[in-house]
Amino acid sequence: xxxxxxxxxxxxxxxxxxxxxxTILKAWDFLSxxxxxxxxxxxxxxxxxxxxxxxxxxxxxxxxDAALLDIIYMQFHQHQKVWxxxxxxxxxxxxxDLFDMKQFKNSFKKILQRALxxxxxxxxxxxxxxxxxxxxxxxxxxxxxxxxxxxxxYYSQTPYxxxxxxxxxxxxxxxxxxxxxxSKHHQIVKMDLRSRYLDSLKAIVFKQYNQTFETHNSTTPLxxxxxxxxxxxxxxxIHENIVEKERVQRITQETFGDYPQPQxxxxxxxxxxxxxxxxxxxxxxxxxxxxxxxxKFSSPHLLEALKSLAPAGIADAPLSPLLTCIPNKRMNYFKxxxx
Amino acid sequence: MDSYSAPExxxxxSSRPEDxxxxxxxxxxxxxxxxxxxxxxxxxxxxxxxxxxQLQEDVDxxxxxxxxxxxxxxxxxxxxxxxxxxxxxEYSRLLNAFIVAEKQKGLAxxxxxxxxxxxxxxxxxxxENREGKVLWTGWFxxxxxxxxxxxxxxxxxxxxxxxxxxxESNTAxxxxxxxxxxxxxxxxxxxxxxxxxxxxxxWTACKMDHYVATTEFLWSVPCSPQSLDISFAIHxxxxxxxxxxxxxxxxxxxxxxVDLFMDCLYSHFHRHFKIHLSATRLVRVSTSVASAHTDGKxxxxxHKYLIGVLAYLTELAIFQxx
Numbered sequence: 001x002x003x004x005x006x007x008x009x010x011x012x013x014x015x016x017x018x019x020x021x022x023t024i025l026k027a028w029d030f031l032s033x034x035x036x037x038x039x040x041x042x043x044x045x046x047x048x049x050x051x052x053x054x055x056x057x058x059x060x061x062x063x064x065d066a067a068l069l070d071i072i073y074m075q076f077h078q079h080q081k082v083w084x085x086x087x088x089x090x091x092x093x094x095x096x097d098l099f100d101m102k103q104f105k106n107s108f109k110k111i112l113q114r115a116l117x118x119x120x121x122x123x124x125x126x127x128x129x130x131x132x133x134x135x136x137x138x139x140x141x142x143x144x145x146x147x148x149x150x151x152x153x154y155y156s157q158t159p160y161x162x163x164x165x166x167x168x169x170x171x172x173x174x175x176x177x178x179x180x181x182x183s184k185h186h187q188i189v190k191m192d193l194r195s196r197y198l199d200s201l202k203a204i205v206f207k208q209y210n211q212t213f214e215t216h217n218s219t220t221p222l223x224x225x226x227x228x229x230x231x232x233x234x235x236x237x238i239h240e241n242i243v244e245k246e247r248v249q250r251i252t253q254e255t256f257g258d259y260p261q262p263q264x265x266x267x268x269x270x271x272x273x274x275x276x277x278x279x280x281x282x283x284x285x286x287x288x289x290x291x292x293x294x295x296k297f298s299s300p301h302l303l304e305a306l307k308s309l310a311p312a313g314i315a316d317a318p319l320s321p322l323l324t325c326i327p328n329k330r331m332n333y334f335k336x337x338x339x
Numbered sequence: 340m341d342s343y344s345a346p347e348x349x350x351x352x353s354s355r356p357e358d359x360x361x362x363x364x365x366x367x368x369x370x371x372x373x374x375x376x377x378x379x380x381x382x383x384x385x386x387x388x389x390x391x392x393q394l395q396e397d398v399d400x401x402x403x404x405x406x407x408x409x410x411x412x413x414x415x416x417x418x419x420x421x422x423x424x425x426x427x428x429e430y431s432r433l434l435n436a437f438i439v440a441e442k443q444k445g446l447a448x449x450x451x452x453x454x455x456x457x458x459x460x461x462x463x464x465x466x467e468n469r470e471g472k473v474l475w476t477g478w479f480x481x482x483x484x485x486x487x488x489x490x491x492x493x494x495x496x497x498x499x500x501x502x503x504x505x506x507e508s509n510t511a512x513x514x515x516x517x518x519x520x521x522x523x524x525x526x527x528x529x530x531x532x533x534x535x536x537x538x539x540x541x542w543t544a545c546k547m548d549h550y551v552a553t554t555e556f557l558w559s560v561p562c563s564p565q566s567l568d569i570s571f572a573i574h575x576x577x578x579x580x581x582x583x584x585x586x587x588x589x590x591x592x593x594x595x596x597v598d599l600f601m602d603c604l605y606s607h608f609h610r611h612f613k614i615h616l617s618a619t620r621l622v623r624v625s626t627s628v629a630s631a632h633t634d635g636k637x638x639x640x641x642h643k644y645l646i647g648v649l650a651y652l653t654e655l656a657i658f659q660x661x
Contacts, residue, residue, distance in 0.1 A: 269611070271611065273607075273611070275581065275603070275607055276610065277603055277606050277607070282584075283581070283584045283585060283599075283603060284580065284581060284584045287580060287584075289577075291573060291574070291577045291581070291607065292573065292574035292577055293571065293572065293573045293574070293577075293607070294553075294570075294571075294572040294573075295569070295570065295571050295572070295608070295611075295612075296569070296570040296572075297567065297568070297569055297570075298567070298568045298569075298570070299565050299566060299567040299568065300565050300566065301565040302565075302567070304564075304565050305560070305562055305565040305566070305567040306567070308562045308565070309560070309562055309567075309614060312561075312562050313618065314560060314561075314562065314614060314615055314618045314619060315612070315613050315614040315615065316613040316614075316615075318613075319612075319613055319614075320611060320612045320613040320614075322611055322612060323612060336611070
């Protein structure tokens with residue numbers, strides 16, 4: 001076994017938390033049952049790793065075996081990367097071909113190898129017609145760097161691919177090209193949507209979170225719907241307040257729905273809009289140029305936080321469409337200009 | 340009575356910044372004149388904008404370079420009892436011994452000759468061939484702190500503002516020694532939203548040749564269960580244009596102007612997002628002059644307005660002591 005391969009496998013296994021180790025090794029399916037049974041997983045981690053490397057050597061692990069282990073690790077630790085979304089499109093009048101996974105993989109690999117000579121490409125298919133792709137980048141003259149790979153998750157029945165955005169930027173066009181050509185598309189475009197939570201990105205891109213919303217009957221009278229109001233509400237709140245609170249709750253629910261929101265960590269708005277104040281008409285009145293602002297919302301769970309703003313009285317209901325459109329428009333990066 | 344007028348003496352003989360940190364003789368002279376004045380309102384509704392021309396020639400950029408671009412943690416400090424500038428060597432020896440006793444790792448301490456006591460802490464661990472790296476810096480400061488000076492007797496030295504950069508543990512040990520030796524009391528200086536707004540307005544008002552940083556505000560939104568932070572960055576030229584449009588009284592900043600400036604920002608934000616920033620908590624402001632965080636952290640970026648920044652911070656420190 002190559003020394004670099006051994007080192008790479010060792011470092012990958014060291015990253016794996018002990019409580020996940022057997023699960024991941026089983027998913028890897030490289031070491032046999034018999035081999036795994038010889039390992040005492042209750043030892044100190046370094047000893048376990050030593051033993052595992054020894055077993056890998058016995059089986060002559062190659063770089064592609066190592067790459068596969070790395071993919072599995074990343075599948076278990078998706079949130080360690082920030083994921084971006086690419087959308088592909090077919091040319092006008094092009095037919096929707098039947099997708100052939102084998103042909104896609106061959107084509108994808110060939111395109112990269114032809115361009116770079118030194119590149120490690122690995123695939124792992126999952127249910128939901130998705131394929132995880134791992135690319136370790138090299139150049140014409142240097143070997144691939146196994147420690148800075150790019151991961152791509154391509155849903156073959158859709159025009160969408162999710163990529164880990166830690167890649168070296170110069171390879172982006174090539175990656176885009178490979179994806180587009182191999183999947184028989186015409187064009188690829190990066191969406192303004194980014195998050196650590198791959199599942200949330202999927203939910204937003206594929207509009208999966210909307211499914212429960214469809215079954216909601218919006219003509220149901222107010223009393224029958226759960227408004228989330230505290231039943232033991234303070235009796236000092238007088239009637240008008242209750243009406244307003246109910247209005248806010250209803251609008252919030254209509255906007256965000258009853259279901260848990262997809263998890264995003266931030267939304268960013270680049271604004272170039274003129275200042276228009278209701279307070280004092282003379283401020284910046286003669287100024288033609290817009291104010292250049294950059295606004296960033298950050299939260300462990302942005303959409304849930306935004307949902308709570310109007311009921312808390314911090315925002316008006318309905319909330320601004322700039323915020324509520326995030327899941328619908330499938331964007332969390334915006335450039336806003338005066339019309 | 341607005342006593343923030345520029346020092347009437349172009350500093351007598353000396354252009355050392357130390358005189359502005361801890362005024363020795365010039366300040367005592369002013370103490371006399373201040374005692375004759377009528378009572379002083381601590382947070383006046385108007386204050387002079389730090390004028391570049393008054394202060395620039397007095398501050399040697401090279402000498403103050405070590406103060407810039409570093410994050411300082413702020414404390415207020417009650418007056419020091421029987422502190423004497425002539426005993427600095429003795430103090431350094433005592434502080435040294437104290438630190439050695441407290442921390443058995445053998446930190447050596449040196450004290451500079453300057454009025455502002457600079458404690459240079461070197462580790463005596465094996466890497467002695469390296470040049471000593473400054474691990475911790477602390478300095479005492481009083482800029483225009485007249486209101487405090489007039490109330491204390493001559494046994495006391497007033498250095499109400501203390502800034503520290505470096506490990507928290509070092510700050511604690513050194514602070515303990517000073518508290519024991521001079522019967523004073525350190526207290527972390529928090530900066531509330533009101534004062535952060537003032538800082539943002541004053542620093543935006545400063546005339547700059549070029550901007551090194553964007554003007555930025557950070558609010559923390561009290562929503563549950565998830566926290567939400569909102570950052571609002573505005574191009575510094577646009578911020579200045581907004582300020583100039585709001586600003587009416589030349590040479591001074593008034594409460595109304597600060598409120599209006601902030602309201603304009605709130606209003607611009609509300610127009611787009613329908614969120615009332617005024618219902619949230621301002622925690623950080625950042626400009627090309629300086630940046631400040633509500634936890635009492637400050638970073639000064641521009642030597643031209645150093646004195647102005649310190650003057651405001653001194654005022655906050657005094658306010659906290661009283």
